[in-house]
Amino acid sequence: MAVITRRTITPEKLTFKQLAKVILLFKGISPEYKEECCPSFKIRETAIQQLIGQSLSLENRADLVREFNLLGWEVAINPEYWLVFTVPNVHNWHEVGQWLPYSVTENFQRGIAPCSRDLCQKLGISVNEVAKFYGYSEEKIRDELVCEAYDCADEETQEEFDETGDESLFDIEEGTQLPIDTFSYWQYLDFYLATKGLNRKAPLF
Structure with a gap:
């Protein structure tokens, strides 16, 4: 069997x-x-x-x-x-990797964000435009400029402003920009990506 x-x-x-x-x-x-x-x-x-x-x-x-x-x-x-x-x-297709500036890649390798000033100058970014993108009103921008000017003023001017509240003491002209360090490199980069349509889900103006 x-x-x-x-x-x-x-x-x-x-x-x-x-x-x-x-x-x-x-x-x-x-x-x-x-x-x-x-x-x-x-x-x-x-x-x-x-x-x-x-x-x-x-x-x-x-x-x-x-x-x-x-x-x-x-x-x-x-x-x-x-x-x-x-x-x-x-x-x-456009290949972007070959255009990376050495100074930028070197900073990233060292764990350091590149200079915000260089980025703004290269891309023509206005600090006040970025401020509006992040919700600053004209009044808030003006207040920030006054605070910055106050910190840089001499003691006598500071005392006079404390007494009078007269902003004209600081000669802040129309179009004066907020300091470049108001925002970080990454905030400037987010602004650029949004306004150029490179961040496809970013809230625009």
Whole structure:
């Protein structure tokens, strides 16, 4: 009598190459699928985790992104989705990394924010414009200028102002800017990104 031995089949884990292909399969069979010149889709990371039965490490993400790249897709990951898309003529894109000034990168490497004054001069940023961006009224700007002038004035002028409250003692002309150190380098940078549309979710004027 023949003895039947049952073979145990050890389930194989998906490789990241296979995982990328399975995700593309889901793209192809989804009801909304249609052929496009530059196709794109999104998938939640939780859906990817369900396919492999575990959460993704940073290394896992990098491996999966690499497999998508090898299949001709680009990937961007945000807190909600994996965005998978194709881009024609990537070689024509503007590359910014080659234009980083050495002085700026050196400061960042040392953990120091670059000089706010240099940034404002280079980008033509007005301190008072930045103040308005952060909610300063004309009156508040004027008050700040008076306080700054008071601190720089001699004792006699300070005493006279204390007695009279006469702001004309400080000769603050129209258009006088707040001190550059009123805001940090990062606040100036946030202002620039918002006004140039580079921070796509920033509140504008």
